[in-house]
């Protein structure tokens with residue numbers, strides 16, 4: 001290294017502030033280095049004009065440092081050796097230092113004098129207080145991974161080195177050690193070390209997790225990840241648990257999540273509460289077919305897939321089925337088929353199973369196309385009413401003038417002409433079985449009053465009849481509306497709401513479901529069991545946001561099946577809207593984006609809403625004209641239901657032609 005470059009470096013440090021001007025783009029790493037230089041000058045009183053030789057501690061001191069992290073060194077050995085094997089041929093050596101900056105493990109050529117002189121050696125002291133700014137010393141102070149590249153070092157004798165370090169923390173978040181890879185020489189650009197930084201961080205995390213698992217080997221550990229496929233081999237978040245489900249410790253990534261959720265300092269944190277589930281749901285994971293289960297993180301839309309690592313010594317009988325009965329829901333195939341592993345669906349189906357034979361009315365909530373009617377049918381089919389009728393009434397689709405006679409029927413002579421003979425209404429036809437009232441929020445108020453009477457008294461009074469008729473029905477109702485809001489606005493009877501709402505079953509949107517892949521494959525089989533979905537098609541289907549939910553998915557698969565000539569559906573067979581423009585608001589281009597407006601308009605501010613409403617009106621109108629006012633065709637085109645189209649026509653005040 002030339003004297004002149006050392007001199008220049010010393011001048012830069014002395015004209016502190018020069019650090020900033022020496023770096024055009026100022027990154028978090030630059031900020032860390034800048035802070036370190038300041039500490040070296042002001043806090044430790046280091047003199048840049050006096051380069052310091054590497055300080056290697058005595059054997060005795062080194063042994064003391066090594067002994068204090070003995071258990072950790074044993075655990076870390078495999079990871080350290082593996083990392084070194086990956087980088088040795090690139091000219092790097094590896095240093096593992098303790099939290100005080102003393103190198104307690106070194107992998108490199110011990111006979112190389114240059115390494116010894118540069119402090120890349122066993123027993124070297126890399127603390128900031130002694131060696132100035134360096135990857136190890138600054139990592140200890142900042143507790144973050146960084147590369148200290150060439151002139152980033154404080155001491156001018158280090159300005160040819162490139163060093164990258166990452167912290168390793170113990171399960172309580174305290175710094176335990178620093179993993180570092182360094183080279184005597186390197187390319188001038190710091191970016192050349194980006195890969196080194198990622199690799200070092202990856203191995204630091206790996207070693208940290210191995211240590212975590214070792215420390216909590218006698219406890220139950222819940223391991224989870226955002227990917228179902230990766231959780232078993234490389235689950236990123238670890239929680240050690242006590243026998244009741246309280247969190248004893250969490251690894252760095254899990255602690256980051258707790259900080260994000262503001263739960264970090266919560267004593268006695270109960271994992272099931274964090275994952276919106278029962279303790280039994282976690283204990284039963286290993287009884288699930290793949291040994292994983294999905295969970296929703298409290299108060300977020302985030303899904304995590306979890307698996308359990310059992311305690312090594314069986315002092316605890318936590319997971320032993322012979323000593324502890326793990327309560328699993330009974331199997332009810334017709335309901336079980338509706339989902340695979342999704343936390344929200346699991347809750348809904350579990351509730352449906354428990355209530356299927358009870359006489360309480362159920363209210364099914366969910367966006368359009370989420371399968372509310374399918375769920376209602378499944379509840380009916382799995383109940384003791386299954387051998388009687390399932391009658392579905394769409395309160396939004398039947399014109400207001402007919403809904404009364406459709407529901408309640410009419411006595412002979414009430415009407416003239418073709419209807420003079422009288423007819424049984426849908427309520428009577430459902431006798432012994434189930435009446436499904438879809439889009440209940442659209443039922444006119446006077447009919448709500450009559451329906452309430454039927455539910456309260458178990459009797460129906462057909463139009464024009466003198467005597468009521470006894471009926472034995474179970475009512476399931478569904479809506480995508482906010483009924484509480486309709487009640488406040490005086491558009492829905494509160495007493496009817498309580499009658500209908502014996503319990504609420506909520507269906508998640510397709511976008512939020514963790515078992516999308518299962519649904520895609522199941523629906524494909526139902527549409528055409530001889531066709532296979534190629535991986536690129538599955539990826540595109542998984543990436544799409546599905547404003548029209550399962551109905552839109554069915555339409556997309558039906559479309560693909562129709563145009564596919566071979567036995568394999570690829571991404572090219574899918575509707576273009578799905579593959580080209582995932583419909584995220586506010587990208588409202590083309591007809592299919594009307595669909596996204598139909599469902600996401602609540603999230604939009606009022607100014608945008610007005611704009612959206614006008615343009616939606618124009619586009620819906622143009623589509624209606626294009627489809628010659630065929631509501632079914634428009635609904636299919638947009639991947640929504642017919643009632644939804646009727647509702648929007650009403651809401652957007654689109655005048656219907658007389659013959660439509």
Ligand SMILES: Nc1ncnc2c1ncn2[C@@H]1O[C@H](COP(=O)(O)OP(=O)(O)OP(=O)(O)O)[C@@H](O)[C@H]1O
Nearest residue numbers: 338367368369370371372373374375550551554641
């Ligand atoms: N679990 C499922 N398995 C197979 N098909 C399903 C499933 N859920 C829904 N579908 C299909 O999706 C479409 C929409 O379902 P459904 O009519 O039950 O939804 P919905 O929520 O009642 O819709 P809307 O609110 O518009 O009335 C139907 O074609 C139905 O067959």
